[in-house]
Amino acid sequence: MPELSPELVSQLLRERRSIYPAQFTGAPVDDEMIKEMLENANWAPTHRFTEPWRFVVFSGDGLKKLAEFQSNLYKEVSSKAGDFDEVKFQKLATKPLMSSHIIAIGMARDPKESVPEVEEVSSVAMAVQNMYLTATANSVGCYWGSGGVTYYEEAKPFFGLGAQDKLLGFLYVGTINKDKPLTGRRKPVEDKVRWVR
Numbered sequence: 001m002p003e004l005s006p007e008l009v010s011q012l013l014r015e016r017r018s019i020y021p022a023q024f025t026g027a028p029v030d031d032e033m034i035k036e037m038l039e040n041a042n043w044a045p046t047h048r049f050t051e052p053w054r055f056v057v058f059s060g061d062g063l064k065k066l067a068e069f070q071s072n073l074y075k076e077v078s079s080k081a082g083d084f085d086e087v088k089f090q091k092l093a094t095k096p097l098m099s100s101h102i103i104a105i106g107m108a109r110d111p112k113e114s115v116p117e118v119e120e121v122s123s124v125a126m127a128v129q130n131m132y133l134t135a136t137a138n139s140v141g142c143y144w145g146s147g148g149v150t151y152y153e154e155a156k157p158f159f160g161l162g163a164q165d166k167l168l169g170f171l172y173v174g175t176i177n178k179d180k181p182l183t184g185r186r187k188p189v190e191d192k193v194r195w196v197r
């Protein structure tokens with residue numbers, strides 16, 4: 001392996017930004033890029049090698065299928081609950097078409113429950129970070145969104161997930177419109193750390 005530059009790693013970590021579909025040009029991202037992101041996701045840390053990350057990749061007509069599925073599910077569930085919102089419905093029916101690829105992020109619960117659920121979710125989040133960083137290193141845009149039908153129990157089967165599993169959201173991937181500035185903001189790390197010496 002070529003020697004990693006610590007400065008470049010820090011730069012990659014700090015300059016990674018969430019890039020939203022409004023900032024995508026509409027140009028497709030190569031499937032090979034998506035495969036590289038998925039391969040790197042597969043190298044996330046995993047307690048007892050449960051490897052709980054599960055992904056469904058939507059592209060082309062697949063994006064239309066996702067849009068149709070999630071908007072219809074939203075309509076069905078919200079109509080029953082009496083809080084249907086037409087604007088939200090339209091957003092769910094059209095937003096997926098702004099991305100090149102959408103990667104549904106799933107957590108498959110270890111059948112033996114050999115580690116606590118929170119560790120499985122943590123592991124999947126690390127896999128997602130691997131995808132985020134791979135995208136950043138290749139100047140590809142992405143962001144993790146957890147809106148829409150993410151936490152609907154009824155959504156799980158569409159993504160190949162069972163009742164014990166979890167859908168954690170979607171990684172929206174697209175070509176970055178370079179005209180938009182990418183500013184990040186964080187409160188100082190010192191506010192979140194306590195040293196005991």
Ligand SMILES: Cc1cc2nc3c(=O)[nH]c(=O)nc-3n(C[C@H](O)[C@H](O)[C@H](O)COP(=O)(O)O)c2cc1C
Pocket residue numbers: 016017018019143144145146147169184185
């Ligand atoms: C688990 C998770 C869920 C997220 N869900 C959403 C979301 O539903 N909508 C959204 O606009 N951003 C979402 N984000 C992205 C955050 O808004 C974003 O990471 C934050 O604004 C910091 O920006 P940065 O990623 O560019 O540093 C999510 C991020 C994480 C880690």
